Amino acid sequence: MRYGFPDLRQGFEVEADVVIIGSGAGGAVAALNLAEGGMRTVVLEAGPELRPEMMDKDAPRFMARYYWEGGLRAIGGSAQIPSLQGRCLGGSTVVNSAIMLRLPDWVREEWASGHHLEFLRGPGLEESYARIEARCHVTPTPEAVQGRRNRVTRAALAAVGMPGGPLPRAVKDCQGCADCLTGCAGGHKQSTDRSYLPDAERHGAQVYCSAEVERILVEGGRAVGVTGRVVDPLTKEVHRRFTVRAKRVVVAAGAAHTPVLLLESGLNPGGLVGATFHAHLGGGIIGMMEEPTDPFVGATQGWGAISSEIKGLKYEGLWAAQGLLLMRWGGLGAKFLERLHEIRHTAVIAQVYRAKVKGSVQRGIFGGPKMRLQIPRDEARVFVRGIRTAADALLKVGARFVMTGIHGAPEELRSFEESARLLELDVAPSHLPMTANHIFGSVPMSGDPRLGPVDPDGRLRGVEGVWVADASLFPSGSAVNPQATIMALSDLVTRKMLHRTIPTG
Amino acid sequence: MKYPRARAVWAAAAEAAFPEGTSGPSHRDAQVSERFWEWHDALPPGSARLIHLLLWTIDLFALVRTGRPFTWLPPERRLQLLSALRASRFYPIRLVGESMKGLLTMTLLSSPAVMRHVGVYSVDAHPADPYQLPIKRDALRVLDEREVA
CATH class of the missing domain: 3.30.410 (Cholesterol Oxidase; domain 2)
Known part of the structure; x- marks a missing residue:
């Protein structure tokens, strides 16, 4: 079931077993796994659904509507570096080049040894890649x-x-x-709005577009849901509020938004949320x-x-x-x-x-x-x-x-x-004329709590019921396009949620 | 009309940057002003504020540098000023110049008139193509038949 802005302008309140924030590479994989596993699943996407007839060739106008900050987002510091991220159902998978490369062995080993992520050495990650590549027709x-x-x-x-x-x-x-x-108007790109979310919906997932999450609700040290606001996709006007009650929250809002959302919710184990950030x-x-x-x-x-x-x-x-x-x-x-x-x-x-x-x-x-x-x-x-x-x-x-x-x-x-x-x-x-569209590592995963606020199972430390499943998890840059690895880590994290074991080989 | 000062600065910059009387499409042919404000109106409020700040900075820079507002300068002087911003050794000033250049070029190059001028076409029909680009379905095969050095 899919809801868009016209359905939601009066706000909404729902209950679920799990609420997933974001519908991009991480969120969509999580949605399918958890819905298929029998959980009542709600997916919240800040942007609108983007149908082929909306993918026009006026690129600036397209970006103004379907990229975060209208395509004018920039990273500060030693230079102002443009950074493009999709703001639509399917997230950046709708507006990227769909390149799917596995993590190079040397990066994998660096992450495994430097962040005590033993599971990266086993076959589990390869199995996840294979599942994802098959579903997304990677060739x-x-x-x-x-x-x-x-x-x-x-x-x-x-x-x-x-x-x-x-x-x-x-x-x-x-x-x-x-x-x-500017989106694949022919429908050939296997972005997650095509490759994952329809099957998640067939398994009962409910997808809410134009629903921007502001806070994770925490009571007595455990997550109980999320709250946010409904935003008009064209005018960006804020309408009514919404609340989703769920004991499990999967944060997959991307490396820029995930740390901000956690910080806004008072979740900052070890002071490490947003304290690191990497980019290509x-x-x-x-x-x-x-x-x-x-x-x-x-x-x-x-x-x-x-x-x-x-x-x-x-x-x-x-x-x-x-x-x-x-x-x-x-x-x-x-x-x-x-x-x-x-x-x-x-x-x-x-x-x-x-x-x-x-x-x-x-x-x-x-x-x-x-x-x-x-x-x-x-x-x-x-x-x-x-x-x-x-x-x-x-x-x-x-x-x-x-x-x-x-x-x-x-x-x-x-x-x-x-x-x-x-x-x-x-x-x-x-x-230098730089861009930085691949961003990661703002809420890194680590076996050592001093190095990362997320444990190797994807759980945020210091609170019950919050998982992270996006590029924020990366301990550092992936050296290749990150989509496949975001999807693979989300696959591993959410399978662990369901089955309580990550394949370790 | 909203934002008259910002509109005047943008129009003055577009006129200087893409003058009439060349072999390429001018600011008028490419509807650089109209298309820019359509784009502006589609931006989220925070990003639109940045655009206003940029145009205000251009105006202020002209005032400081020449003693006259940007729109009062002749087109050649406006173009010189935009080029000077881009060439500045001081990064914040250069950033203003590069941002202005980027927005002007983005608006020009994505206009239907320039697309036609350049010869842009597509290999597949596009359900929402407002530009009605020519379709050449066998273009990739034809291109592949030519050797690359």
């Missing part, structure tokens, strides 16, 4: 939808010794529209090719490679609506307008870097999350090394010039000598 991006833009990326990365491969994605019969970031730093390198690439068709992110030079750095071909992806491209004025036709010749390589950054999440003055990251200068230099390699890669396959967007660097790099000079720049994080 390598087919050659037929790579398109010329991804083929340029493939040739470029191979030219610098990183052949890579087609990215595995949760997409069934992809048509190569390159519209992933992303950046795009634009190559201007001789031949048209027609970048606006072909899988959004069809080809990728792990850096052979820098640990934790990954390259991917990328496209998004040109109004979003190329915001920083070029200058302004008559000359810029005269170059617009060049867009047909662009190829973009994105880099995603697991930087060693320190961060935190607190409640901001308007009630939302306030995320901060302090990026050391030496990490900024590593980021530039990654950009230089991508620039060389594009130059090697015939790019007329490459644009990095680094403040202080020439706007267009036309030779290997010019790209080599990037390494001589005295760069600060604020000089």
